[in-house]
Amino acid sequence: MTDNFEFTDKLKKNLFIMMGIGLLGLVYVFLLYPENSHARLWSNILANTYYFTGIGLFGMFAVAAGTLAYGGWHILVKRIFLSLSGFLRIGGFILAGIVVLGLLNVHTLYDGVKHILHEPVVTPNHTTKVIFFAPVFWVSRVFVYAGLWLGFSWYMNKFFARTDQTDPKVYKQSKLLAAAFIVMFALTESAASWDLIMSLDPHWYSTLFGWYNFASYGCAAWAMTILLVIYLKSLGYLPKVNENHVHDLGKLLFGFSIFWTYLWFDQFMLQWYANIPEETSFWVKRFGHGYFKFTIFLALIVNFVFPLVFLIKRGNKRNFKIIGFGSALLIFGHYVDFFNYTFVEPNWNHELDHKHHAKVETEKVVLYAANEEHHTTATTTDATPAHDNTEAVATEVKHEEAKHEGESHAHETGAEGEHVGHGEAEVVANYASINIGEVLVFIGFLGAFLFLFFRNLAKRPITPENDPYLKECERITVTYS
Amino acid sequence: MSAASTTSNKFVVGLWDHEEVYLHAIEHIRHKGIEIYDSLTPFPVHGLEDALGYKESRLHTAGFFFGATGMTLALTFMTWVMTTNYPINFGGKPYWPVPSFIPITFELTVLFSAWGMTLTYLVRNKLWPGRVPRIYDKRTTDDRFALVFDAEKLSDADISSIKEVCKKEGAVEVKDKVFAENEGL
Numbered sequence: 001m002t003d004n005f006e007f008t009d010k011l012k013k014n015l016f017i018m019m020g021i022g023l024l025g026l027v028y029v030f031l032l033y034p035e036n037s038h039a040r041l042w043s044n045i046l047a048n049t050y051y052f053t054g055i056g057l058f059g060m061f062a063v064a065a066g067t068l069a070y071g072g073w074h075i076l077v078k079r080i081f082l083s084l085s086g087f088l089r090i091g092g093f094i095l096a097g098i099v100v101l102g103l104l105n106v107h108t109l110y111d112g113v114k115h116i117l118h119e120p121v122v123t124p125n126h127t128t129k130v131i132f133f134a135p136v137f138w139v140s141r142v143f144v145y146a147g148l149w150l151g152f153s154w155y156m157n158k159f160f161a162r163t164d165q166t167d168p169k170v171y172k173q174s175k176l177l178a179a180a181f182i183v184m185f186a187l188t189e190s191a192a193s194w195d196l197i198m199s200l201d202p203h204w205y206s207t208l209f210g211w212y213n214f215a216s217y218g219c220a221a222w223a224m225t226i227l228l229v230i231y232l233k234s235l236g237y238l239p240k241v242n243e244n245h246v247h248d249l250g251k252l253l254f255g256f257s258i259f260w261t262y263l264w265f266d267q268f269m270l271q272w273y274a275n276i277p278e279e280t281s282f283w284v285k286r287f288g289h290g291y292f293k294f295t296i297f298l299a300l301i302v303n304f305v306f307p308l309v310f311l312i313k314r315g316n317k318r319n320f321k322i323i324g325f326g327s328a329l330l331i332f333g334h335y336v337d338f339f340n341y342t343f344v345e346p347n348w349n350h351e352l353d354h355k356h357h358a359k360v361e362t363e364k365v366v367l368y369a370a371n372e373e374h375h376t377t378a379t380t381t382d383a384t385p386a387h388d389n390t391e392a393v394a395t396e397v398k399h400e401e402a403k404h405e406g407e408s409h410a411h412e413t414g415a416e417g418e419h420v421g422h423g424e425a426e427v428v429a430n431y432a433s434i435n436i437g438e439v440l441v442f443i444g445f446l447g448a449f450l451f452l453f454f455r456n457l458a459k460r461p462i463t464p465e466n467d468p469y470l471k472e473c474e475r476i477t478v479t480y481s
Numbered sequence: 482m483s484a485a486s487t488t489s490n491k492f493v494v495g496l497w498d499h500e501e502v503y504l505h506a507i508e509h510i511r512h513k514g515i516e517i518y519d520s521l522t523p524f525p526v527h528g529l530e531d532a533l534g535y536k537e538s539r540l541h542t543a544g545f546f547f548g549a550t551g552m553t554l555a556l557t558f559m560t561w562v563m564t565t566n567y568p569i570n571f572g573g574k575p576y577w578p579v580p581s582f583i584p585i586t587f588e589l590t591v592l593f594s595a596w597g598m599t600l601t602y603l604v605r606n607k608l609w610p611g612r613v614p615r616i617y618d619k620r621t622t623d624d625r626f627a628l629v630f631d632a633e634k635l636s637d638a639d640i641s642s643i644k645e646v647c648k649k650e651g652a653v654e655v656k657d658k659v660f661a662e663n664e665g666l
Contacts, residue, residue, distance in 0.1 A: 269580045275572065314537075 005237060007458040015451040022444005029437040040343070040432050042107040046098050047342040048445035050196060051335060053091030054189075054217035055224055055449070057149060059084025060156055061185050062221065064178035072472035073248050076241050079462050080228055082160060084221065085153035086452030092146025095196055099142045103135050112202040113138075129202065142195055145188045152181055157456065164464030171468055189214060197341050204282040206267050215260035219303065220334045222253040223327035228453070230324050237462055243318040244476045250317030250326075257307035257330065264300070285344055291433050292344065295336055302333030335442060336434070343432040489633040490662060492518065493640055494617045495647035496625045496654040500526055503626040506650035507532045510628070515643060519629040521621040544598045551593025555586040617658055625653075632657070 026041060033040040059081040066074045074081065102110035113133045116126070131137070156177060163171045190210025198209050206212070226249050232238050271279040286292040306329060316322045432438070464470060497503040504526065510517065511534065520533055559582050563569075568576045603609065621627045628647070632640050644655045 265580075265583065269583070272580055273572075273574070 003237070003462050004460065005232070005454065005457045005462055007454050011454065012451070015447045015454070018447025019444050019451065021440050022442075022447060025437050025440025025442075025444055028440060032437065033432075036108045037106070039108050040437075042098065042101075042109050043342045043432065044438060044441045045094070046109065046196070047335075047338045048442060049091055049094045049098070050342075051220065051338050052087045052445055052449045053095065053149070054213065055221045056085040056087040056091060056153065057185060057189060058214075058217040058221035059225070060153060060181060062225075063156070063160065064181040064185070067174055067178040068182065070469075072469035073245070073476060075464060075467050075469050075473035076238065076245060077225060077229055077249070078160070078164070078464055078467070079457065079460065080225055080232070081221075082157050083453050083456040084224065085149075085157065086456035087449045088149045088153040089452060090448075092149045095192070096139070096142040096146045099196070100139055103139065109200060113199050116202045133199065133202075138195065141191065145192050145195075148184055148188055152184060156181065157460070160464070161460045164467050165461060166466065189217075197338075200342060201282055201344075203278045205279060206271075208263055208267060212260070212263045212267060215256055215263050216334045216337055218256040219253060219260055219330050222249055222256060223330045225249055226253065226323055226327045227331075230320050232462075240463075240474050243320070245473075246320065246323060247314075247318045248476070250311060250323050253323075253327065253330065254307050254311040254317070257303055257311070260334075261300070261304040264304075286340065289344075292340065295340055295434070299333055299337045299340060302329055303337065306330075306333070339432075339434060339438070489518075489631045490660045491632045492617065492658045492660075493630040493632045493643055493647075494656055494658050495628045495630075495644075495652040496618060496620070496656075497628075497651060498625060498653050499651070500626065502651040503628075504528060504532050506647070506652070507628065509650055510646060513646060515630065515646065517628055518631040519617070521617060521627040521629070523622055523624060523626070526626075540598055540602060543601050544594045547597030548590045548594035550597075551589040551591075552586055554593075555589035556582060559585065615660060618656075628652075629658075 026044070029041045029044055030038055062074065062081045063078055065071070066078070098107075099110065101107060103114070117130055117133060117135075159177055160174060163174050190213075193210045193213040197213070198204065198206065226246060229238060229241060229246060229249070233241060268283070271283065286296055306326065310316055310322065311326055316326075495506075497506060500522075503522075507517065507520070507529075511532075517533065520529065522529065560577065564577055570576075571578070574581070608614075617629050618625060618627050630643055632643075635643075640657075647655045
């Protein structure tokens with residue numbers, strides 16, 4: 001008896017239509033948003049590729065972690081996890097290509113990094129950044145990730161198929177492979193998040209950014225697995241997978257959503273409290289703009305409040321309709337999250353940054369003044385001296401601001417001739433929004449992801465028949481009367 | 482888990498030495514309509530609640546309300562202190578800095594739900610200090626899985642039939658256990 005997935009022509013046709021829609025979306029974005037050398041087109045490609053590559057990586061991570069922990073719960077859906085990595089055949093290389101094209105001045109996403117390499121101002125850690133983002137080092141790093149991801153996805157699929165289908169004796173060796181993958185994943189995943197996403201705004205720091213991306217991938221990968229399990233069950237595959245297995249996946253989805261929120265809040269609160277201009281300019285840009293303020297809160301509501309309210313209940317995690325809807329919603333929510341990071345164009349700009357820094361400083365003083373005033377009037381009757389004083393400080397800051405602007409203009413003109421790649425084209429702050437173009441491109445990438453997933457899944461039997469933990473997985477039954 | 486307080490002093494105790502056999506035995510015994518008074522195992526057995534037909538515990542609902550109490554208390558207290566009682570300006574932040582309340586709110590929520598659930602569990606199971614529990618067999622903390630049947634109101638024929646069923650279902654030992662009046666209650 002063979003239980004290979006049959007990749008029907010009808011499904012193939014549907015997925016090709018989805019990819020066609022995506023291509024249409026790319027053309028649409030290319031034609032309609034030519035600002036900053038089509039930055040919005042490249043943001044679309046970067047965000048989607050990064051997102052789906054992460055889901056693929058996390059699929060392999062789930063299997064590696066389960067294998068190392070002597071886990072039995074995931075055995076029936078193991079092949080689905082491994083097949084998610086199908087997208088890594090192209091994902092890593094598209095990302096590497098985006099970096100190379102950025103350095104070749106085809107697009108402007110990484111202009112901030114290019115600028116920092118020649119920047120005369122020595123900001124903290126400036127030297128380290130110059131070394132870290134030296135073009136040769138940077139590009140070779142990205143290609144190393146792509147190669148490692150491709151190699152591991154190919155080898156892990158092959159090796160686990162061998163242990164699952166033929167000889168249970170080699171099962172022990174799979175632990176070694178899983179351990180090697182975890183080490184590789186931990187290093188490349190966080191480094192890739194710095195190289196590809198955090199570098200869009202080279203002055204901005206977040207030391208937990210790798211973790212944060214990991215949590216996003218986790219949510220998206222569990223959600224994707226739940227949806228695929230439900231889909232495959234509706235086609236008649238995976239007869240032994242029941243609501244107990246989906247419940248386990250749902251628990252992980254819920255847990256990772258809370259984990260994501262924890263990291264989101266950590267990142268936000270520390271930067272809000274410390275109030276260092278390099279870090280807060282990131283938030284000022286986003287909170288200062290209506291649409292991004294909306295998407296940031298949208299991401300929080302979809303990725304935190306929704307799971308907290310709807311997925312905490314046991315029955316909801318066992319109901320295929322509710323958990324399926326929740327999974328689809330969370331896949332969208334984490335796309336919005338990456339949208340918040342990639343779609344401010346330009347993420348970094350010399351002139352805009354100075355303005356933002358000055359704005360932060362002014363706001364700080366004004367806020368302080370308001371508080372001081374409130375407090376003094378509350379306790380004493382005579383509040384005039386304090387008021388006058390803060391007024392003076394605020395004016396001083398405005399002068400500073402003007403001076404900064406003048407400097408930055410001078411700097412821009414001076415630097416133009418040397419290196420700034422995109423030539424005379426004026427850089428404008430262009431805030432994107434999730435509209436028809438973004439939706440079409442996302443559908444296209446989803447089609448490509450699913451095509452590679454099903455192609456990978458069809459190659460080998462779905463059930464790992466010789467896995468020593470298969471019986472344990474089949475027997476998970478917990479039903480309360 | 483269940484330590485129902487009754488006035489029974491006479492029990493039949495069946496002992497098993499294997500988890501799998503024990504689980505099947507419970508299913509078969511319940512199927513025959515024999516009421517099980519208590520079940521004691523040396524470690525948590527997966528699927529035991531299901532086999533015994535227990536209802537889902539309501540402890541987590543209590544935990545939610547304890548947590549909600551802690552959260553409300555933390556937020557109310559900090560809001561009162563920072564806005565009304567003693568407003569201080571910290572680094573230009575607003576007088577009602579909600580983001581900086583969240584870690585403390587989280588901690589108090591966890592603290593209240595954890596302590597509340599632990600205490601509820603101990604009270605519900607009568608595990609307060611100084612209480613001498615009834616021990617049906619000392620080996621249930623080592624390597625024996627026990628089923629306890631209430632034999633107070635059963636006839637001798639019923640008791641012997643229960644013993645026979647236990648033996649048939651793989652019990653390694655079946656014995657009578659009689660406590661003195663109100664011992665360990």
